[in-house]
Each structure stands twice: as C-alpha cells, then as structure tokens.
Amino acid sequence: MSESHILSGITVVDFSHYVAGPHCTRLLAQQGAEVIKIESPRGDPTRTLPLIKNQRSGCFIQHNIGKKNLCLDLQLPEAQKICHELIKQADVVVENFTPGVMQDFNLDWATLKDINPELVMCSISCMGQTGPLAKYQGFDYIGQAYSGILGSTGDKDGYPSLSGMAVGDVSTGGHAYGAIVSALFHKLHGGGGQYLDMSSLDCLFSYHAAHVQMYSASDGTVDPPRCGNHHALLAPLGIFHCHDHYVVIVAIGQQWDNLVKLIGREDMLTDPRFTELLARGENQQEIIDAIEAWLASTADIDEALKRLQGNHVPCAPVLSIPEVLEHPHMIARGIVQTVNDEAFGPVKIPASPFKFSLFPEPLDLQAAELGEHNYDILSRHLGYSDEKIRQLETGGISATNPV
Amino acid sequence: MSRRHVLDGVKVLDFSHYVAGPHCTRLMAEAGAEVIKVEAHAGDTSRHLPVIKEGRSGYYIQHNRGKRCISLDLRTKEAQDICHELVTQVDVVIENFTPGVMKKYNMDWAALSKVNPDLVMCSISALGQEGPLSKFPGFDYIGQAYSGVMGMTGQAGGPPALSGMAFGDISTGAHAYGAIVSSLFHRANGGGGQFLDITLLDCLFSYHEMNVQVYDASGGQMVPKRSGHRHSFVAPLGLFKCGDRYLIIIAIGPQWANLAKLLGREDWLDDPRMADPVSRNENSDEINAAIEAWLATIGDAEKAVKILIEDHHIPAAPVLDVPEVMEHPHMVQRGIVQTIKDPVFGDLKIPASPMKYSQFPEPLELQASSVGQHNEEILREKLNYSTEQIASLTESGVLGARDDT
Numbered sequence: 001m002s003e004s005h006i007l008s009g010i011t012v013v014d015f016s017h018y019v020a021g022p023h024c025t026r027l028l029a030q031q032g033a034e035v036i037k038i039e040s041p042r043g044d045p046t047r048t049l050p051l052i053k054n055q056r057s058g059c060f061i062q063h064n065i066g067k068k069n070l071c072l073d074l075q076l077p078e079a080q081k082i083c084h085e086l087i088k089q090a091d092v093v094v095e096n097f098t099p100g101v102m103q104d105f106n107l108d109w110a111t112l113k114d115i116n117p118e119l120v121m122c123s124i125s126c127m128g129q130t131g132p133l134a135k136y137q138g139f140d141y142i143g144q145a146y147s148g149i150l151g152s153t154g155d156k157d158g159y160p161s162l163s164g165m166a167v168g169d170v171s172t173g174g175h176a177y178g179a180i181v182s183a184l185f186h187k188l189h190g191g192g193g194q195y196l197d198m199s200s201l202d203c204l205f206s207y208h209a210a211h212v213q214m215y216s217a218s219d220g221t222v223d224p225p226r227c228g229n230h231h232a233l234l235a236p237l238g239i240f241h242c243h244d245h246y247v248v249i250v251a252i253g254q255q256w257d258n259l260v261k262l263i264g265r266e267d268m269l270t271d272p273r274f275t276e277l278l279a280r281g282e283n284q285q286e287i288i289d290a291i292e293a294w295l296a297s298t299a300d301i302d303e304a305l306k307r308l309q310g311n312h313v314p315c316a317p318v319l320s321i322p323e324v325l326e327h328p329h330m331i332a333r334g335i336v337q338t339v340n341d342e343a344f345g346p347v348k349i350p351a352s353p354f355k356f357s358l359f360p361e362p363l364d365l366q367a368a369e370l371g372e373h374n375y376d377i378l379s380r381h382l383g384y385s386d387e388k389i390r391q392l393e394t395g396g397i398s399a400t401n402p403v
Numbered sequence: 404m405s406r407r408h409v410l411d412g413v414k415v416l417d418f419s420h421y422v423a424g425p426h427c428t429r430l431m432a433e434a435g436a437e438v439i440k441v442e443a444h445a446g447d448t449s450r451h452l453p454v455i456k457e458g459r460s461g462y463y464i465q466h467n468r469g470k471r472c473i474s475l476d477l478r479t480k481e482a483q484d485i486c487h488e489l490v491t492q493v494d495v496v497i498e499n500f501t502p503g504v505m506k507k508y509n510m511d512w513a514a515l516s517k518v519n520p521d522l523v524m525c526s527i528s529a530l531g532q533e534g535p536l537s538k539f540p541g542f543d544y545i546g547q548a549y550s551g552v553m554g555m556t557g558q559a560g561g562p563p564a565l566s567g568m569a570f571g572d573i574s575t576g577a578h579a580y581g582a583i584v585s586s587l588f589h590r591a592n593g594g595g596g597q598f599l600d601i602t603l604l605d606c607l608f609s610y611h612e613m614n615v616q617v618y619d620a621s622g623g624q625m626v627p628k629r630s631g632h633r634h635s636f637v638a639p640l641g642l643f644k645c646g647d648r649y650l651i652i653i654a655i656g657p658q659w660a661n662l663a664k665l666l667g668r669e670d671w672l673d674d675p676r677m678a679d680p681v682s683r684n685e686n687s688d689e690i691n692a693a694i695e696a697w698l699a700t701i702g703d704a705e706k707a708v709k710i711l712i713e714d715h716h717i718p719a720a721p722v723l724d725v726p727e728v729m730e731h732p733h734m735v736q737r738g739i740v741q742t743i744k745d746p747v748f749g750d751l752k753i754p755a756s757p758m759k760y761s762q763f764p765e766p767l768e769l770q771a772s773s774v775g776q777h778n779e780e781i782l783r784e785k786l787n788y789s790t791e792q793i794a795s796l797t798e799s800g801v802l803g804a805r806d807d808t
Binding site for chain 1: 406408409410411412422426430434448451452453454456461462464465466512530531533534535536537539540541542544545547548549550551552553554555556557558562563564565566567568569570572573574575577578580581582584585586587588589591592594595597598599600601602604605606608609610611612613614615616617618619620621623625626627628629630631632633634635636637640641642644649650651653656657658679680681712716718719720721722723724725726727728729731732733734736737739740748750751752753754755756757758759760761762
C-alpha cells in the first residue's frame, strides 16, 4: 500500500461546517485521511465569510483544504440512505450541528452504530450534547463567555476584551483530532467503535491552568479578576510600553535576578517587598514603573530586546499580523503555508502545527467546490450508475455547485 | 482482553515541566497510558506555584495527575544510562526543555532513535527546534506575542490585554497529544518511530481562523487589528453591557434577520449598507446603538440572554467569572469540574479532561506524585535494580531523595 501520510487509509465522513468541525477534519486530511465533506445545497456558511475573491472565500479554503465534496439535501430520506451507505465503509464520522439535528436526519449515534459498529463518531458542539444549555446554537465566543475565558480577559473595570481569533473553534478542533485518533488507536487494538462528545465549552474551560484550582483550594478567597495587561498575581509578567511599541516580559523564576541586575535595581533583591514571588505580585506597580523607565532609556525596541535576551530574560515584541508574516523566524519555520487555489489564486494560511519527521513536506491539498465530487463519490465509493446519479441530481437530493 | 482506556499499554517517559508538556502527558495518563515523569532533585518548578497547602502545589497536582515520578540528576552519566535503559522499554518520550538541553544530556533524537528506533519522541518548545528565535527560553505569553495572538487582543489604541489563562500551553499540549497518538497509530500500522517538533508558536498561529488569509488575500489592504470588545471584520459580534453585567451577542449569519426584527428595524434587511457581515461592520455604530437601546429597556443581562436565545434564536451568552462557571447547572451536569482527592493537599477542583469517550465515561482515578516517590519502584520493576544499587545511586546523588510533599 502506498502511504502518503500517517492517517493514510482512514476514511472520514464529515458533516461539519463553520470552523470547529472543519478545522478537525482539515487536520485529518492534512495527515493523509480521505475526508468526504457532506454539504447542504445552501453551502457551508463559511463560503460567505471574508475574504471573497472570484466568488471563493479564503476563509472556506483555509478550513477545507484536502476534502472531497458531496452535496446532499439531508432532509430527504434518499440523501440519508446515501450517507448510511458511505458510513458503512467509513472509519470516522465528524459533525458539528446543534445537538438534535443529526437525529432529525437519522444520522445520530444510535442509528449509525447499528450500521457500522466499528465506527468512531465525534460530535463537536459549543456546549456539549448534554446539560441545560445543550439545545442552544453556539459560536466560539458563546463558549468563551460560559467558560470564564472572556470574563478573565481585559481591563478589570471596563469591558472584557475579545480575542481577535477563534481560540475556541481551533482548539476544540485540535482536541477532537486527538480524541478521534486515540479512538482509532483503541479500535486497532480490538476496542471497537465509540462516540465522542467534544465541546468548545469543555476545551476552553481546560485553559484555566491555575484559576480553577486556586479558587477551589483557597475556599473562594482567591478569585483573580481580569487583569488588563499585567498578570493578576505574578510579577513581572505582562505587557510593557517600549518606544511606541509593546514588549512582553516574563521573569517570575530565576530570571528575576537577571532582570533586576540588568535594569540596575539590585536593591530589589534584598527588599522584603520583592523577595517572594507573590509579594512581587502585590507590589507590582513599582516593578512595572522600574522596567518601563529602563525600557525608555534604551535606544529602541531592538536594543531593549537584545539586552533582555542577552541576559536570559524571556521577552518578545508584541507583533501585528503583517509583522508575524514577515518575521525571519516564522519564515524559517514555514509557519505560513501558501495554498494555490484554482479559482481564488494563491492565499496564505497558517500551516498545520503538526511537524512529523517522517513527513516533513505538507501534502498538496485543495478546497473543493460545493458538490465537486458528487460523481466521483457516488460512482467510485457506492458503485452508482450514471443514470442513478443523474436521477439524484434532478430529484434535488444531490446537487453540483448550486450556490 | 478488556482495555482500561484508549491508550492502554502505551508507555511514556516524560521529561517535561511547567504546563505545555505536563498537560500533554496528563491527557495521556487520563487516556490510560503509563507515564513515568523524570524530575530534577529540586523538582518541577511548578511545584512552587500557588496554591500551596501542606507543602503541595495545587497547580502541580492539576497538571501531573497519574504520573509516577523518578528524580534523577540528568547531568550525570549514570542518570543518562538509566534513562537510556528506560527508553528501550517505552513507546513515547516527551520533553519541553529549551532546545539544545536534551542534547547536552545525551538524550536528543539522534541519540534516542539509536537506542529505540521504534520510539515516538515529541519535543515541545515555545518557538521551535530551529529558526533564529529557537535558542531563547519561552513561555506561553512569549509565544502569544510572536504569533500575533496578543497583538489581536485588547482595546483598539490601547495596550494589548493579557489573556487570563494559558492559551498557548494547554492548546500546545493538546496538539502534541494528537500528533503523538497519530504517530502511535502509524507505528502500529508498521510505520516505525519518528520525531515531532511541536511549538506554542505554531499552535497559537493556527488560531488565526481568518486574519492571515484576509490580510494576504486583500493584498495588505485589510490589516487585522485588535478591536476591544467588538469584532474587527464582521458585525454584529461583540460584547454589550446590560445593567451592571456584560453579555456577548453574535448575529452574523441567518440570525441577523431575527435581530433586525427584534430591534424593530426590518428596514435594514433591504438596506444595501447592511447587506453582509462586512458591510454591516462598516456601519456597526448604528447597529450597536440600537442593540444598546434595546438592552437598556431590558436592564438585566440574564433576562436579555434568555429573550435573545430562547425567543429569537440569536446566539448570546452572559460573561461569567470563574466561580460562576463552576456553579452553573450546565457545567455541573456536564462534569466540567473534576474533584481530585490528593492525600497531602486534600480535595481540589480542576478542569476535567475535555475528551469524553462513550466507552470510558468515568474518569480514571489518578494521583499526582511527590518528587522521587517511585524511584525504587520504577528501577526495580522496569530495570531489575537491586536494593544495593538503588542505595548507592541515591548516595552518589544520581537519584534524588524521596520528598513526600
């Protein structure tokens, strides 16, 4: 068997749309799995998100490279039957409808496990398949609000701040990927199929590396507020002004000594207000002022960073997107991938964060048009005749590029 | 044979510390893998992070459940030999030192792949094993700064805001988990061992679900910028104040029509200025003012959320703080919070694993170790060392003393 990547030979039937599900199945495709995306004739709403060029969405391309496309109207029993036939041959099903919708389509776990007992099915949702909030339609920021992520970001007395990217969707897609390959590994060892209930809420909540245990273990006395641009409890850890730019400095371990020597404040090493980590947090304004005074005394941000790095103080410039794309380190790592889309033209997207030594080159993958592989999938996977495929199109059960 | 969990039988040797690496090996332990954590005599630095009770760190417990601990001075040849012997018996090695440190210890991929060609080795770092920045020590927020994640968070015109949790570390731990298990699957199908270079930078950068392609495909015309509590490209999407609380409202898809009707502004549905999420964003002041006026008539954020979502199917949520999350009936029903019973620390609540498997609905009962707690057990069981050998290694300082806090 010729093998293009680590998940070669795995077949995925993908009912997902927007970002969380598609990110997961994109990771599966980038690792060599065959992904068949089932899309409604209305199309994945991501097809309308910016940037649009030649009637193609760059956002859709980013999250759907490497997937074949079968366009079906899932409200119709004939379309559901086609899905059942495909799922009989597949290893994995991924979906991210609002809980309950897959059952309306006769495609819930109870139905599918009878069709294929070895199936790994992963439902991705905002709030999970169970609990009082499960029935509501959710988006990334809804999960961020309910998980306490939004409540922990921004100025203490002002509005919380939105993160300017899909922290919940992409991370949930990444977690779902891990759970799916674990279940495949388990199946390979004779464990059989199973169902995975992944939610943005659960994933986002697990981001609280410290907060939950602190609140719990302090019996509710320690409840860090959202902390603006400096950490609520630890210092120095935050964002500092530096010559019309910002730098982040993290010096909470042994780097504290290096930092105070560099900025000429050795007196802080013996000052009882600064000898302990938590005491430095309580008295952090004086530390912040001392660091910003030193930063202002440097020639420019490059010199400041060089001297901090030279003294082993972890630091970084806060970069904008254009600056990230041009940074020599990012270029050296190939962090940006250029996709050559036939309709859209070349477009840059973030590369897969998985770097496997056996497969150093990313697979060359394209995003599909709606219904692009209807014929290929129905004929090759299911052995349908040309006439039957035509009938499905005229009956509105499947459709090629209707939007 | 009945299996205890999905990664039953998988053996991991774990050289990681702080959060990103330990989160990955915690996920592996929670999925049934056997994890041996190698720690310096002084212990993982996170053993000193708050909350400390009876000399034990709640922070350490959260990220190190289910791992046995051997304390070794990796600068000594004897300790390196012990690790090489263990490596011959394991499936996975994980480490998150600054790049170069594992090589100094004779434990880089070049050395370990000779010891065990079927090994899956995963290095986790802030900025990667190669490239101009790779030699610098990194933390979560360093990766956030270089990936453009930090620059995209906070009020427009003001300083960026620090996210109040470890985005980079946790997400990188999870991505590393996915890459490792994929490699194990590949190996089980005859693919052999391999090396994984996983970074906070790459994972955080992949969060830009829109920013990178929008900037690139617009030829640099659309520059993503932090936009405070409202989205920079699409509307209506943002935070609103109602009474003394905040809520988030998202109506960029078909829900836009529902919102326009609720606000009594059906005229917007035919207004070309409001035709799509991007043009609505250009005229968002008008929309946001109408939303704020409506919220003022309601006066209570929870009530507003209920009307929006239940009566009009417009996605909305109240902004909760961490204590509110932990007490919310939905979170309680989902078991999102897990209570750990630590023998030294006592009861402790932590976020539960987000991976929910139908075959294994109950989480495994796992404990965090003290430094060197399993020195004897591991050397005896895995390498058949005698009591004398173990005593001599302890005396010479290769093995650390067991410290039960």
